[in-house]
Amino acid sequence: MARNFSASVRRVTLALFVLQLALLPMMAIASDADPEQDFCVGDSNNPTIVNGLVCKNPAEVKANDFKFSGLATPGNTNNPLGSNVTAAFAAEFPGINTLGISMARLDFAKGGLVPPHTHPRATEIIFVVEGSLFVGFVSTNETLYATTLHKGDVFVFPRGLLHFELNVCDGTATAIAALNSQNPGTQIQAVALFNSKINEVVLEKAFGLGEKAIQHIESTVEAANPVN
Structure with missing residues (x-):
């Protein structure tokens, strides 16, 4: 009986862990995405439409x-x-x-x-x-x-x-x-x-x-x- 109870607890714990992993992408998009570089100065002259502004060439950033x-x-x-x-x-x-x-x-x-x-x-x-x-x-x-x-x-x-x-x-x-x-x-x-x-x-x-x-x-x- 004790072994069955422990096994059930492990299964529930594993299920909760998997659920938490599944929710991580949803949590990540709850606000603006995290940057993947030091900065991305928006290039207002670039007509490309993205979720945010296209980055200016870092060599041109002042x-x-x-x-x-x-x-x-x-x-x-x-x-x-x-x-x-x-x-x-x-x-x-x-x-x-x-x-x-x-x-x-x-x-x-x-x-x-x-x-x-x-x-x-x-x-x-x-x-x-x-x-x-x-x-x-x-x-x-x-x-x-x-x-x-x-x-x-x-x-x-x-x-x-x-x-x-x-x-x-x-x-x-x-x-x-x-x-x-x-x-x-x-x-x-x-x-x-x-x-x-x-x-x-x-x-x-x-x-x-x-x-x-x-x-x-x-x-x-x-x-x-x-x-x-």
Whole structure:
């Protein structure tokens, strides 16, 4: 009996080990792939389409390829949302290509809003440089986690979850975001739903609204993406 029990334990242990090995590829693709060389500065002049940017010839790489100054200048917040997001993703900053990281600068006019949106490929963490922001995200069970951040505060938005930032101070506000993907993707929910030519019957049933109400929303949703 003891030998049979030990044999069963060994079989279960072996099965769990095999299952773990089988899951390793799935775990590996849960975020940007690990680099297989020191760096791969993106070659924006290469038209080849790959999952990332084609590498520049290492012999042509310079120190400035790893430098980006675009976050030093405030973005233009003179728009209906009163906000501007300046991205430092691989497209703007080729030096981070294959490194699995990126940054962005968030500028807000008084009352400015970065509307509810998602980053399907990245978790985001923000640091408030100036001002106060009311921020939050919604979990997959429709629970809202929201709070007010002040200068020096940090907040994290889990990967793929709907989140927002609203300036609640009397003046302008600025935050810096870091994301664990070179190309996190941004989908603003209102724009995706009401400016993507989805059949209005779908929207009417989804929101419980009539045809005229849907058409009014479609005509007033600001299609401009605050991401530069």
